[in-house]
Amino acid sequence: DAGVTQSPTHLIKTRGQQVTLRCSPKSGHDTVSWYQQALGQGPQFIFQYYEEEERQRGNFPDRFSGHQFPNYSSELNVNALLLGDSALYLCASSILGRYEQYFGPGTRLTVT
């Protein structure tokens, strides 16, 4: 049984560019959450998707948007990249409502 997978593993972008990160949830899971983790800090919740809709959102600007597909996979899009967006982006999947979340290995985004 495959766990949560994310792509790409690493990414380097320039300020002002746009980026799309991808996540495939663990088999049987219907909910996908995205977190941002800056160096030396704990993960910060960005938003969560269920049934292709955003159900909950953290304190992140509208530059951060997402999508969930019918097969439960998800994308995180970030527009107009800033240097401060450099971080590890983590995807977590779960069954709706449960706090036992399973995290992927993350995508390391560097903005130069």
Next chain:
Amino acid sequence: DAKTTQPPSMDCAEGRAANLPCNHSTISGNEYVYWYRQIHSQGPQYIIHGLKNNETNEMASLIITEDRKSSTLILPHATLRDTAVYYCIVRVAENNAGNMLTFGGGTRLMVKP
């Protein structure tokens, strides 16, 4: 959500038990204690959760005080691979409105040979 307090760092000798404390004095009656850990450069990993009874699984044991204001995660025989940041999180068990996790600073456990 109840706030949690953890020591920023701890050391443990390999093969010995690692006891990681967490204070959550404002915990509500329907809130569970969850533990996650994050090994360097990996995503967080769910370890265990409990309400008021002690819990044990293949990874760890969770001891919750009778007043539920604090808990201890126990790794019975720590190995070098248990070196990680351990996060204690308090939330209701299920919430169909959303189940975001709020991570604090955690405890950085260093297991030494």
